[in-house]
Every structure is written in structure tokens, then in C-alpha cells.
Amino acid sequence: xxxxxxxxxxxxxxxxxxxxxxxxxxxxxxxxxxxxxxxxxxxxxxxxxxxxxxxxxxxxxxxxxxxxxxxxxxxxxxxxxxxxxxxxxxxxxxxxxxxxxxxxxxxxxxxxxxxxxxxxxxxxxxxxxxxxxxxxxxxxxxxxxxxxxxxxxxxxxxxxxxxxxxxxxxxxxxxxxxxxxxxxxxxxxxxxxxxxxxxxxxxxxxxxxxxxxxxxxxxxxxxxxxxxxxxxxxxxxxxxxxxxxxxxxxxxxxxxxxxxxxxxxxxxxxxxxxxxxxxxxxxxxxxxxxxxxxxxxxxxxxxxxxxxxxxxxxxxxxxxxxxxxxxxxxxxxxxxxxxxxxxxxxxxxxx
Amino acid sequence: xxxxxxxxxxxxxxxxxxxxxxxxxxxxxxxxxxxxxxxxxxxxxxxxxxxxxxxxxxxxxxxxxxxxxxxxxxxxxxxxxxxxxxxxxxxxxxxxxxxxxxxxxxxxxxxxxxxxxxxxxxxxxxxxxxxxxxxxxxxxxxxxxxxxxxxxxxxxxxxxxxxxxxxxxxxxxxxxxxxxxxxxxxx
Numbered sequence: 001x002x003x004x005x006x007x008x009x010x011x012x013x014x015x016x017x018x019x020x021x022x023x024x025x026x027x028x029x030x031x032x033x034x035x036x037x038x039x040x041x042x043x044x045x046x047x048x049x050x051x052x053x054x055x056x057x058x059x060x061x062x063x064x065x066x067x068x069x070x071x072x073x074x075x076x077x078x079x080x081x082x083x084x085x086x087x088x089x090x091x092x093x094x095x096x097x098x099x100x101x102x103x104x105x106x107x108x109x110x111x112x113x114x115x116x117x118x119x120x121x122x123x124x125x126x127x128x129x130x131x132x133x134x135x136x137x138x139x140x141x142x143x144x145x146x147x148x149x150x151x152x153x154x155x156x157x158x159x160x161x162x163x164x165x166x167x168x169x170x171x172x173x174x175x176x177x178x179x180x181x182x183x184x185x186x187x188x189x190x191x192x193x194x195x196x197x198x199x200x201x202x203x204x205x206x207x208x209x210x211x212x213x214x215x216x217x218x219x220x221x222x223x224x225x226x227x228x229x230x231x232x233x234x235x236x237x238x239x240x241x242x243x244x245x246x247x248x249x250x251x252x253x254x255x256x257x258x259x260x261x262x263x264x265x266x267x268x269x270x271x272x273x274x275x276x277x278x279x280x281x282x283x284x285x286x287x288x289x290x291x292x293x294x295x296x297x298x299x300x301x302x303x304x305x306x307x308x309x310x311x312x313x314x315x316x317x318x319x320x321x322x323x324x325x326x327x328x329x330x331x332x333x334x335x336x337x338x339x340x341x342x343x344x345x346x347x348x349x350x351x
Numbered sequence: 352x353x354x355x356x357x358x359x360x361x362x363x364x365x366x367x368x369x370x371x372x373x374x375x376x377x378x379x380x381x382x383x384x385x386x387x388x389x390x391x392x393x394x395x396x397x398x399x400x401x402x403x404x405x406x407x408x409x410x411x412x413x414x415x416x417x418x419x420x421x422x423x424x425x426x427x428x429x430x431x432x433x434x435x436x437x438x439x440x441x442x443x444x445x446x447x448x449x450x451x452x453x454x455x456x457x458x459x460x461x462x463x464x465x466x467x468x469x470x471x472x473x474x475x476x477x478x479x480x481x482x483x484x485x486x487x488x489x490x491x492x493x494x495x496x497x498x499x500x501x502x503x504x505x506x507x508x509x510x511x512x513x514x515x516x517x518x519x520x521x522x523x524x525x526x527x528x529x530x531x532x533x534x535x536x537x538x
Contacts (some may be wrong), residue, residue, distance in 0.1 A: 015514045016487075053520040062382035063463040064490070066389070071399060072373050078403050113453045148414055182514070305374050308367055318356055319371055325468070 009036070010043075014050070021054040068305070069273075128152040129170075132289035134265065139166075142177035143184065146266040148203070149286050171203035174265045176218075188213075191234070191245050191252075195223045200237075201263050205286075209247040213240055214262040215239050222252065228247075270308040270316075280320075281348070288313045291343045296350035317346070325351040354418040356495055361418075362409050375401055379462040380426045386459050387430040394401070397429045423460045473523035477516055485516035 001020050013036045019025040022031055050297050129147045137145045140159050147153060151170025152191040156163075164184040176184045178197025186193040188204040191211045198218025204211040213222065215237040222234045222243055235252050237243055242257040264271040270287055272280055279294045290313065308316055317328050360368025377398060386395045401422070405412060414421045474482045484502070487493040488509075495513075499506040 014518060015510055018510070018513045018517055023438070049521040049525055050517055053517055056466065056520070056524050059382055059386065059459060059461070060463070061490060062385055062467050063378040063466070066378040066381045066395065067375055068377045071377055071395060072370065075373070075399050075402050078399070079406055210522060272406045306367070307370050311367055315356070322357070322375075 004327050010046075013043075014046075017047070018054070021051065040263070095254055095339045124154040124167075125157060126154040132287070134268070136266075139177075141182075141184075143180065144175040144177075146173040148172065148199060148265055149289065168202055168204065170205060171201065171265075173201040173263050175199045190224070190247060191243075192223050192225070194223065194314050201266075208282075211245040211247075212262075213237065213245075213317070214242045214257060214259060216259055216263060264307075268309065270311075272304050272306045274305055276303055277348075284313065284316065289343065290346055292346040292348060294302075294348050313344075313346075317348075327351055357418055360416075362412075364406065364409055365489065369402075369406060372422075375400075375464070376419070376422055376462050379460075379466070380422060382463075383423060383459045383461075384426050384430045387427065387443050388434060397433070398426060401425050401429065418459065419462075423457070457474050458505060469524065470520070474516065476523075477519055481512045481516050484512040488513050 013033060016025060016033055020030065032091075033047070037044050064320070071177050074176070102282075103230060127137055127147065129149055129151050131150045134146065134148050137147065139155060141164055143164070144151060148171035151168070151172060152177070153168055153172055154168055155166040159165075164179070164182050165187065166185070167187040167189075173185070174184075174195075176195050176197050176199070180196050184197075186195075186202055188202055188211050189206075190204065191213070193200070193202060193213055195218065198220060199216040200213060200218070200220055201216070202211070202213045213220065217239050219236060219238070221236045222232060222245075235243055235254055237254065239255055240259055241254055242262070244253045244255075246253075256320050258273050261271045262272045270283065272283075275283075278295060281294060284290065285292055304320070308318065311319075314330075320326060321328065326348050328346055328348045331347075333344050334339045335341055357368055357372055359365075361372065379402070380398045381394050384397050385391050388394065474485060477485070480502075484498055487498050487501075488495065493501075493507045494508050499509045502509075
């Protein structure tokens with residue numbers, strides 16, 4: 001009986017503890033706690049441990065109040081002022097993009113009729129990047145294109161004429177040469193992008209069933225179908241906005257994003273801003289042409305912010321390991337029968 | 352945790368490592384300084400100064416083995432120095448002496464991701480409702496009455512759930528937050 005009462009009493013007191021730590025408990029109840037504490041060492045212990053736990057959550061709340069990104073940019077400004085050290089180091093590590101020679105526009109010249117300009121069969125040039133390599137091209141009209149790994153861009157041989165149409169597979173960043181009379185149109189398969197002069201990136205990796213367009217400056221119109229004039233614009237973007245088209249839903253979502261994160265790859269920088277482990281793996285796979293697998297569903301809860309410039313995959317994995325309870329193993333690449341090598345496989349596991 | 356790679360990186364002015372360390376420890380260091388000083392205003396300056404120094408004087412700094420203890424001790428010393436300076440003005444030296452005597456500040460050597468992992472793993476084990484109520488109350492600052500209205504339960508149930516959650520947390524957090532003084536909690 002007495003035991004039961006004690007249990008009830010303890011429960012009642014524990015209920016008073018949260019408001020006590022919050023400092024909103026009435027005077028009378030505070031006395032109750034004091035009294036209960038003095039009854040036994042055990043009670044005293046419960047009280048102390050509860051307070052620690054409460055203070056633990058309080059401490060975490062304190063951390064939430066600090067804006068790391070803002071602070072880092074402040075520090076960066078100070079570092080730049082304090083000397084050139086940081087800049088020098090930045091240049092040392094300048095992006096290692098592999099720049100392939102500009103494609104000569106006659107390289108893949110298809111069969112073209114000399115006289116019959118009405119010919120409907122347009123021949124196309126295609127430029128391609130191998131996996132794990134990014135490259136930079138200049139199109140005949142002066143438009144600059146950065147192609148990300150495992151991407152291709154096609155354009156008609158008569159490109160510089162009336163229409164500036166290109167077709168994209170994969171991911172590219174465009175700096176479109178301005179020409180008000182001849183709009184530049186990117187066909188990403190599901191979505192067409194119409195621009196006059198602007199910078200933006202577009203991607204449509206088929207395995208992801210997602211087309212993404214991020215506008216850096218200028219303006220773009222998005223539409224479906226063959227001809228922009230005949231089709232109603234689906235959406236237009238302002239600088240700093242991203243359009244995501246999901247094939248499965250046949251819908252476009254527009255939101256504001258940190259543009260830098262989406263285009264830094266063109267400078268050889270791999271940037272993560274509050275990205276999930278899943279997203280990081282997706283991008284590392286493409287970047288390094290590897291096959292990373294996540295084992296353990298809880299891994300997807302971790303969010304990372306980091307910027308990588310010339311780190312190797314191993315170094316990046318080491319950094320991830322430091323900041324989350326994970327480990328990884330790398331399997332050897334195997335030589336296939338045709339003398340090619342299998343992809344490097346990495347398995348990330350939760351500890 | 353093998354921090355050799357990070358320490359080497361800082362010494363060699365590796366920007367990626369610097370950014371990484373900054374992201375990883377910044378909020379934890381600020382909260383820690385706030386804990387010691389009891390004021391939020393100068394906290395960010397203290398921590399940012401430390402990082403600027405870390406970069407500019409990369410060659411002179413000797414971090415023997417543990418980066419984490421280097422950073423937290425540095426913030427602790429800077430914070431206590433500042434308090435000393437302040438206290439001379441305010442003449443309440445006693446509190447400061449208590450603070451200086453205690454090494455118990457080390458209980459707060461947490462990076463945000465570390466502490467949140469410990470706490471959220473504990474919350475995850477709670478019944479979902481209970482965890483949800485605790486999070487609303489502690490981290491989103493929703494009043495008990497509002498939580499009750501929102502979830503269609505009594506205020507008493509909300510209070511009960513919060514105390515249940517605290518009970519579970521106190522058992523889980525025990526190994527992480529071993530000792531610290533009441534005087535620090537209620538200065």
C-alpha cells in the first residue's frame with residue numbers, strides 16, 4: 001500500500017518537473033518538490049538527472065539560434081581583408097575542369113543537300129561527355145555550354161540560322177549569347193526552354209524522371225510541344241528560381257533556391273547545402289562515376305553542408321564518416337571479359 | 352574520432368576542411384560560450400575571432416591531438432577572460448570564481464549534430480504521440496494549452512506526456528551529461 005502511494009507520489013512530482021525547469025511552477029508546488037527531494041538520495045538523483053536532460057534540450061535549442069552560413073560568410077569577408085592567404089590558396093586549388101577542345105562545327109557534318117534548303121531532314125552535331133568528366137563548349141552562335149558528366153547536347157548543323165534549337169540529355173549550364181530575334185530553345189525531352197539571352201542550368205537525367213531548370217539571370221519560358229508560339233507557356237522563371245518537372249505527375253513546381261549549389265559543378269566544385277545523405281550519394285555517384293549504396297534506412301536522416309573542390313572520393317567519405325556514425329567499405333573494381341572495368345562500389349553503413 | 356586529417360588540413364589552409372570544421376562546430380561553440388557568459392551578444396564575435404585566428408595564424412597554432420578540445424578550451428578561455436573584464440566593472444567576483452574553479456563546462460562540449468543525435472535518438476524510442484508532444488513543446492515553443500487544442504486532448508495529458516518524455520530522456524542522457532553544478536544552471 002505504502003509502496004503504491006510512493007509510486008503515485010513520484011509520478012505526481014515528475015509531472016511538476018518540466019514546469020519547474022521552465023520556471024512557471026507556482027510557489028506551493030516548488031515547496032513540494034523541495035520536500036520530495038529531501039526525502040531520499042534516490043529522489044535527489046532523479047531530480048538531478050532530469051535537470052541534466054532538460055538542460056541538454058535547452059542547450060540544443062541554444063545552438064539552433066545560430067546561423068552558420070551567415071557567420072561563415074562574415075568570417076570569409078574578414079579573411080579576405082586580413083590578407084591574400086585565403087585567396088592564394090583558393091587559386092592553388094582552382095577547379096580542375098577538364099576542358100576539351102571546342103568542337104569544330106564541321107566535325108560531324110552529316111549529309112546535307114547543297115541546293116534543297118527545304119529538306120526536312122536536319123542533321124545534328126552531338127557533343128558528349130564521358131562519365132566523371134565535365135567539359136566546356138562554345139556553340140557557333142557564341143553561346144557557352146558547360147556539360148556535366150554523362151551528358152550530351154545535340155544541335156542542328158544549320159544552327160546559326162533562324163532557329164537556335166538544341167537538345168539536352170543530362171545536365172548542362174548555358175550562357176546564352178543574346179539575340180532577341182532568334183530565341184534559343186533547349187529541348188530536354190519533356191520540357192522545352194525558350195530564352196533570348198540568359199544564364200541557367202538544366203538537367204534531365206532519365207533515370208530520375210525529373211527535369212530541373214535553375215535560372216541564374218535573365219528570364220526563361222518553359223513550354224511543352226514542338227513550337228513555342230503555338231503552345232502556351234507552362235511557367236516562366238525569375239532569377240534564383242528553380243522549376244522541377246516530375247514526369248510521373250506531369251507537374252511543374254517552382255521554388256526559390258540557393259543557385260550556387262546547382263551550378264557550382266561547372267567550376268569543379270561539389271556543393272552540399274542541407275542535403276540529405278540520399279542526395280549526396282546521388283551526386284557523388286555521378287561525379288565520381290561510382291556506385292554507392294546506403295545500408296540502413298536511418299542513414300537518410302542525416303543532413304550535410306559541405307563544399308568540396310578537389311577532394312578525392314576517399315577524402316570526402318572520410319569527412320562524412322567524421323560527422324555521422326557511419327562507416328564505408330570499397331570493393332575492388334573487377335575486370336570484365338571485354339577488358340573494361342566494373343564501377344567502383346562503395347557501401348556506406350550505419351555504425 | 353581521428354582528427355589528424357582535419358588538423359593537417361587546417362594547417363595547410365585547406366578551404367574545404369576549414370569550412371567543414373566551421374559548419375560542424377560553430378553553433379556548438381556559440382552555445383557553449385553563451386552558457387558561460389550568460390549573454391548572446393558577444394558570443395558570435397568570440398567564436399568568429401577564433402576561426403579567423405585559426406586561419407591566419409595557421410602555422411603558429413599547435414593542436415596536439417584533439418581538435419574538439421582545442422576549440423572548446425579556446426572558447427572557454429576567451430569567454431572567461433571576457434567575464435573577468437566585465438566582472439571588474441560589475442564587482443560580482445564570486446560567481447566568476449565559482450565558474451573558474453569548475454571544470455564542469457566540459458559537459459557542454461557538443462557539436463550540434465552530436466547533441467541532436469543523442470536527444471533525437473532518445474525521442475525516437477518514445478511512443479510517437481509522446482515524442483511529437485515533447486518536440487512541439489521543447490523545440491517549437493508551443494504552449495501546452497495550444498498543443499492540447501491542436502491534438503484534441505486535455506492539457507493534463509500533454510503535461511503527463513512531457514514528463515514521460517523527460518523521464519525517458521533522463522535515463523538515456525545520463526551517460527552523456529554526467530556532472531555539472533547547480534550554480535552553473537542557475538547563476
